[in-house]
Amino acid sequence: MSSFIFRRLILMVPTLFMISLISFVIIELPPGDYMTSYIANRMAMGDDVRQDEIDALVKQYGLDQPAPVRYTKWLGNVLQGNFGFSFEWQLPVSDLIWDRLGLTVVVAFAALMFSWVIGLVVGVLSAVYQYSIGDYFFTALSFIGLGTPNFMLALIMMWIALAYFGVNISGLFSQEFIDAPWSFAKFGDMLKHLWAPAIIVGTAGSAGLVRTMRANLLDELSKPYVETGRAKGLNELKLVLKYPTRVALNPFVSTMGWALPQLVSGSIIVSVVLSLPTTGPLLLRALLTQDMYLASSFLLMLSTLTIVGTLISDIMLALLDPRIRMGG
Amino acid sequence: MTAEQPTTGTVQTGDLQQGPHDTDTYLLIEEEEERVYVATPLQMMWWRFLKHKMAIIGAIVVILLYVVAIFAEVLAPYNPETYEVALTYAPPQPIHFFHNGEFQGTPFVYGLTQARNPDTLRMEFKIDESVRYPLRFWVEGDPYKLWGFWPNSRHLFGIGDPIFDASAAVTTDTPSFSVIFLLGADKLGRDMFTRIVYGSRVSLSIGLIGVALSFIFGVVLGGISGFYGGVIDVLIQRAIEFIRSVPSIPLWMALSASLPQDWSSIRVYFGITIILSLIGWTFLARAVRGRFLSMREEEFILAARFAGAGEMRIILRHMVPSFFSHLIASATLAVPSMILSETSLSFLGLGLRPPAISWGVLLQESQNLRSVALAPWLLLPGVFVIITVLALNFFGDGLRDAADPYH
Numbered sequence: 001m002s003s004f005i006f007r008r009l010i011l012m013v014p015t016l017f018m019i020s021l022i023s024f025v026i027i028e029l030p031p032g033d034y035m036t037s038y039i040a041n042r043m044a045m046g047d048d049v050r051q052d053e054i055d056a057l058v059k060q061y062g063l064d065q066p067a068p069v070r071y072t073k074w075l076g077n078v079l080q081g082n083f084g085f086s087f088e089w090q091l092p093v094s095d096l097i098w099d100r101l102g103l104t105v106v107v108a109f110a111a112l113m114f115s116w117v118i119g120l121v122v123g124v125l126s127a128v129y130q131y132s133i134g135d136y137f138f139t140a141l142s143f144i145g146l147g148t149p150n151f152m153l154a155l156i157m158m159w160i161a162l163a164y165f166g167v168n169i170s171g172l173f174s175q176e177f178i179d180a181p182w183s184f185a186k187f188g189d190m191l192k193h194l195w196a197p198a199i200i201v202g203t204a205g206s207a208g209l210v211r212t213m214r215a216n217l218l219d220e221l222s223k224p225y226v227e228t229g230r231a232k233g234l235n236e237l238k239l240v241l242k243y244p245t246r247v248a249l250n251p252f253v254s255t256m257g258w259a260l261p262q263l264v265s266g267s268i269i270v271s272v273v274l275s276l277p278t279t280g281p282l283l284l285r286a287l288l289t290q291d292m293y294l295a296s297s298f299l300l301m302l303s304t305l306t307i308v309g310t311l312i313s314d315i316m317l318a319l320l321d322p323r324i325r326m327g328g
Numbered sequence: 329m330t331a332e333q334p335t336t337g338t339v340q341t342g343d344l345q346q347g348p349h350d351t352d353t354y355l356l357i358e359e360e361e362e363r364v365y366v367a368t369p370l371q372m373m374w375w376r377f378l379k380h381k382m383a384i385i386g387a388i389v390v391i392l393l394y395v396v397a398i399f400a401e402v403l404a405p406y407n408p409e410t411y412e413v414a415l416t417y418a419p420p421q422p423i424h425f426f427h428n429g430e431f432q433g434t435p436f437v438y439g440l441t442q443a444r445n446p447d448t449l450r451m452e453f454k455i456d457e458s459v460r461y462p463l464r465f466w467v468e469g470d471p472y473k474l475w476g477f478w479p480n481s482r483h484l485f486g487i488g489d490p491i492f493d494a495s496a497a498v499t500t501d502t503p504s505f506s507v508i509f510l511l512g513a514d515k516l517g518r519d520m521f522t523r524i525v526y527g528s529r530v531s532l533s534i535g536l537i538g539v540a541l542s543f544i545f546g547v548v549l550g551g552i553s554g555f556y557g558g559v560i561d562v563l564i565q566r567a568i569e570f571i572r573s574v575p576s577i578p579l580w581m582a583l584s585a586s587l588p589q590d591w592s593s594i595r596v597y598f599g600i601t602i603i604l605s606l607i608g609w610t611f612l613a614r615a616v617r618g619r620f621l622s623m624r625e626e627e628f629i630l631a632a633r634f635a636g637a638g639e640m641r642i643i644l645r646h647m648v649p650s651f652f653s654h655l656i657a658s659a660t661l662a663v664p665s666m667i668l669s670e671t672s673l674s675f676l677g678l679g680l681r682p683p684a685i686s687w688g689v690l691l692q693e694s695q696n697l698r699s700v701a702l703a704p705w706l707l708l709p710g711v712f713v714i715i716t717v718l719a720l721n722f723f724g725d726g727l728r729d730a731a732d733p734y735h
Contacts, residue, residue: 273695
């Protein structure tokens with residue numbers, strides 16, 4: 001087992017290296033740099049920008065050096081935990097990203113929990129009561145859930161909450177907690193706000209899980225051992241939950257590998273709509289203003305999150321299934 | 329495959345054994361079987377497809393949507409840029425058939441007027457039942473050039489001369505606007521229906537072109553990977569794994585943000601398409617490679633090889649036809665995710681920008697919750713996105729099931 005984990009960890013290194021390179025190159029791609037947009041902004045506001053001021057700023061940020069030099073420097077710093085400097089915020093990048101990455105993980109995790117609970121409960125119910133009204137209802141609902149873009153769901157929920165209940169569901173904290181340091185009260189406040197993003201981000205995933213759970217359980221339910229159990233007079237609830245459901249559960253774990261990255265990805269657009277204090281809004285802004293170190297660091301860290309997520313699910317699968325562990 | 333037809337109670341296995349088994353119908357069944365034995369693969373796929381009710385509905389909806397996109401200029405009652413500031417956020421006008429309980433013969437819409445709300449003192453839109461505008465077909469309207477070539481000014485539908493009815497007079501502050509806004513108006517008083525119809529062009533075509541591009545990438549690279557194997561296979565597989573390990577939405581966002589701001593709409597359109605297919609091809613390449621690998625071992629390929637067929641002939645005459653239907657099905661299933669991605673990117677302001685019109689661009693307006701609360705019909709482009717994605721999914725499911733009629 002440890003050799004399996006070790007092998008996977010070694011494989012991660014070149015992938016992460018490639019990702020760091022690509023994140024940097026993508027951010028470098030557009031013509032101009034942060035200075036160009038900064039100067040354009042200042043000009044638009046009617047400011048007079050002197051050439052020597054520009055030169056000084058360019059030199060200060062190291063923008064006069066060629067890209068490969070800057071990449072090597074940046075990567076070297078990243079390895080030491082220094083992600084560079086955000087031009088726009090005038091703060092070190094590491095001050096900006098950790099909180100937001102943490103909250104992104106929290107939102108993604110809550111969404112995962114939501115989709116698992118819904119996937120399990122609704123999937124089992126609609127398999128056991130196949131072709132009932134409830135089954136049709138949830139089948140239709142899960143198809144709609146699969147077809148609805150995340151941000152659309154966010155917009156609709158925000159609109160319904162505001163128009164019919166007068167509640168604003170955007171944000172992750174109440175007004176008084178936004179800048180407050182972490183405390184139990186703040187944590188509790190976050191939990192109160194978490195349900196909306198969790199539902200919105202988790203819906204597409206849970207719709208998929210309901211479909212898989214239902215199909216798998218239906219396959220299992222028609223097998224002879226279920227019939228045997230029933231013939232022997234086993235309690236129906238116990239019969240369904242104890243045997244076929246457990247077999248049908250496997251895909252839950254195996255799909256977690258791609259479910260987590262998808263949730264992280266999906267939460268980005270949703271968090272822009274709901275203006276959550278997660279990576280989404282800040283990444284979008286950094287990309288638009290070419291705040292390059294901030295944007296590349298976000299890309300790098302989000303990809304790392306994805307890869308670690310995949311790794312964790314692979315390890316869990318390997319723990320469950322010796323064939324994967326041995327075959328590698 | 330998964331037999332998940334929510335509308336039917338029977339399991340659709342595609343064979344014809346499920347008919348009644350009494351002797352009266354025995355001959356009939358035999359005839360049916362005879363028909364199956366002599367059917368060509370295409371016929372069998374067609375029969376299989378027809379059994380999938382949701383797929384047929386999906387196919388019809390998809391065809392309708394694409395017809396709308398192709399004939400956008402004719403179908404839309406206005407020009408997408410025609411605006412009337414007085415009509416900002418005008419509500420949708422429902423089509424009526426009855427006036428004062430009497431059937432009117434032709435469908436019509438009531439006039440739209442404004443009145444001051446005595447409580448909030450705000451101007452609000454009101455339905456003016458004293459004026460009726462009958463729905464007319466093939467009416468004169470904003471001039472346009474169909475597909476950029478044929479100048480015309482006829483629209484599929486529009487409104488005719490008003491019919492006044494003094495008995496239903498209501499007090500209004502302004503005269504009625506003579507417009508037909510089936511789905512309301514946006515913040516500049518432009519007809520939402522018209523804009524959604526025009527937006528379907530970009531939104532629907534980006535999916536097709538994007539999938540076509542990823543299809544080419546995927547078939548070529550996946551084919552090379554599966555057919556030659558060895559080092560090339562390992563390299564391409566590593567590349568695919570790498571691309572798939574990067575979270576797609578941040579990557580798309582970064583790539584789209586790197587498109588120069590001064591590009592024209594057309595260039596941005598193709599830029600976005602290429603970005604979307606840069607990731608999309610990996611899924612198709614995987615599918616193609618898998619097919620190639622499993623097919624290399626099949627007896628009929630071996631037979632062809634023994635018969636002295638060349639490599640190219642084996643690929644083109646024997647391998648490609650036997651998995652082409654699967655490819656078409658997976659390509660169809662890839663279209664909706666492309667459409668969703670374009671919509672999301674444009675919604676964020678990273679994709680197409682106004683004056684270009686796509687469903688995502690239209691949804692940008694609904695980012696402001698205040699305007700959504702005032703004019704919920706701003707969310708309607710999203711409803712069209714959902715309908716399109718659902719229809720394409722059902723259609724693709726049906727194709728996938730039909731792709732293997734012998735199963």
